[in-house]
Amino acid sequence: MDFTGAYSADNIGFLMKGLMITLKVACVSIVLSFVIGALAGTLRYARIPVVSQVMAVLVEIIRNLPLLLIIFFTRFALPEIGLKLFQNPEYAAIVALTVFEAAMIAEIVRSGLLSIEKGQMEAARSSGLTYVQALWHVVLPQALRRMMPPMVSQFISLLKDTSLATVIVLAELMHNTQIVAAVNPNWVIPIFIMSALIYFVVNFVLSIIAKRLEARRV
Template sequence: MDFAGAYSAGNLAYLFQGLLMTLFVAFLAIILSFLIGGFLGIIRYAKIPVASKVTAIAVETIRNLPLLLIIFFIHLALPEFNIRLGIIGSAITGLTIFEAAMLSEIIRSGLNSIEKGQIEAARSSGMTWVQTMQHIILPQALRRMVPPIVSQFISLLKDTSLATVIMLPELMHNGQGVYAKNVNYVIPIYLLLALIYFVINFSLSLVAKRLETRERKNTKTTGKVLPAKDKAAMQG
């Protein structure tokens, strides 16, 4: 094992370039998958006769396919139909499609967790379906969905390493390029890669746990504490 050689300035700079690519691909995939997944989740929640069924079939199909297969298909099969996205585009597209399907289920479940009584009360007060979604359902559901969504984003960040099979110059790919120069670099590089992934993902998991704890406290508070006017009314 040659830690000094593996951790030379040139090698560390090369790994840092890979880390930036990993974060760039993950960031774009997170934004796009959240937007698409949110749209799909709302369609399924709304139970639109045809659209909801078609969306459900598409989502369940994608969720039961390996991510690696989706990346391979986009990068190698789509060019047969004159659709070429390039390495970075294929990686982002594959991750977005897969994670959007996963997020759509999280979002649909979060929307379904809102009590029907609140929805009925909002509709009976004259609010439209869109207004009910905007002011009643989504604000509460989003708070409940944050922890599992963050956990899914952690999975997405780790899944970027799968794109090394199509030669995406991300962290894992560049790490392989470093230890390919010298067999004595293998263990030091893998230890460093593991540390980098751990620090990033553990930090995100701490955020998810804190958000989950906060949501539990808010749920207990809203479930047990009555407003002052309600207390006065009960006492009167």
């Protein structure tokens, strides 16, 4: 087995280019999904008539769809109705991952807010704060500490899920790994081992962050 050839500078550099795309897509998706998910989860918690019910339906629908289906829909269906921007695999992947992960984050946020004792909100309201002020200054800061560990775990899953975008020919890490493996049959095992190691290192660092956040919460 030609391990030397598999781990050539060109091949490793090609994998690193794929990793950069993976991290770029993951980071943008994490930021967008956090903002959208936090808003959706808060709206569900607030129980605003109609709005909360609509959010609940959307979140449940998205959470129960396969991510791969959402990726295919974004890349191939949306351009058919005139949204040509999503012919770009990178944009399609970011939107698909954002939509899917935002639904997951929304449920984490809602659960985190519900975990705070009702007395906290009642005490804040009785002190003269409005509902929004009490939510922002009293309930949310406490809930955020409880949300962070599961959120980081969800973001780890998001980073791994970027590998699914290889089906729409996004030049991320898994896509580039497959290209290198196809060049020489002797490179298949070593190059996939290298790719697995890269995923492991990145996700292990995020796992350590999640554990430290969990330890702080306790």
